[in-house]
Amino acid sequence: MHPQFAPQTWPRRQWLAALAASGMAAVWPAWAQQRGRPVRRLISVGGALTEVVYALGAQSLLVATDTTSLYPEAATRTLKVGYLRQLSAEGLLSLQPDALVGAADAGPAVVLEQVRAAGVRVELVPAQHSFEEVLRKVETVGRVTGREAQAAQLAQRLQQEWAQVSRQVAQASRRPRALFILSHNGSPMVAGTDTAAHALLTLAGADNVVTAFAGYRPLTAEAMAAAAPQVIINSTQGIEALGGVAAFWQRPELALTPAFARKALVTMEASHLLGFGPRLPSAVQALHRQMLQVTA
Template identity: 30%
Template sequence: MSTAAKYATRQITDQAGRQVHFECLPQRIISLAPSLTEIVYALGAEDLLKGVTDYCDYPPEARNKPRAGGYSTVDVDQIGKIQPDLILAGQIHLKDIVPRLEALGYPVLVLEPSTVEGLLETIRIVGKCTGRAKAAELLAESLGRRTDFITAKIASLSPENRPSVYVLHECQTWKTFGSDTIGDTLIEMAGGYNIGRDFGCYYPYPAKEDIKLKNPDIIIAETGYGDNPREPLNIALGEPVLA
């Protein structure tokens, strides 16, 4: 029996609790999030990837894929030219972009975990819909073992000994990881306290003075994407409020 035949009429529940129906194994996938692009590559399914965002630059080969707009500024017309049979999207796309894409007949999976367990499930879901379920399980197991190793090392760390951490996610707005995000979870698992959770859930926009009042022990500046990939780091190093 062919892979496509074995896959026929399958339903997958995405991480927004939506049932997405597939008639056959997808062959033309568009990823609307850099994290999802990286998962597709990690599973060896990059040959199925026919479109990515302007911010998908890892692994470097992803830069050579056709572009489908920005992360939050999806180019629906360009998606129409690519004609995907599956679109991998994030939570940011759920309200407006996903209904537009589904109205055009495209299956869309919304995948955005807020926990490590959720991340492992994201990997498994991508594995199922790309025909790489075994590779996904091996990757998830490997990440699970690495996670257990880290958490065991910091298990006895008292709350007062956890360094406070601020993540500069977007330098124009001082956007950061709030509660209920994977960034918050990773900081906690690594032994830190994410001050972003004090500003709200998901991705809050704290004022610079509020960050200063929190006086974080560690500042992490995200780099590597956009027109000026070192801008967050340069701002973190040069901003007087963060000095």
């Protein structure tokens, strides 16, 4: 072995980081991941995962979070490792974490492989846009942080809240025709199927008026009029990016919709609305109530 990689002369974390960067990580034995050791230094990437960390009282383990981790307010004061899809192996490993928990879209994948190869436990939760996804996040963070009992209690409370909200939605006498607009970057797109927004609208008792395509796309004025939404949903950040509520309603493509006549707009903070974290029951309940109110 080359002297510069000699483990007896380097601290373990520095040695593992160098190994990952050298391309030799593929031959490093599996025990290097140290999965059985207690986690003392945790990185969370994904706002919902960070919310769970705080909900379980495990925030003392956090050494950093990503820029989508904005709730609770204390999370905004944590060290940031950048946007969850644009992570850096060097930046992550410099914090000497024992574990990283994150959303499935965290990455790039090659960066997370380097982090794993350096002996860091990496656990990602697949996105299903469902209440079951929330429970999986709670279970994962509880297991990684050694707070299984707290995770079980939180899961039980969330299940009770979800059952109550689901009954309220099921008992509603009508389903508003809703359109979700994503405009965080100032370029509005509407949510089709296979999106968190579509799932949220469905869970909250609305019918998404855009089902001809999956994902997010721009929508023409003609298509907007044909879709005929009774209510429009956006995040507070998205409305701010478009210049505020008054400026939003001045957009010509909205003028021919039923929603325009009533100025039927529902907004919520983005991580609450689309995070699919512990606040999902409250997000669905608030969205359900507000949609019925503005379309009454």
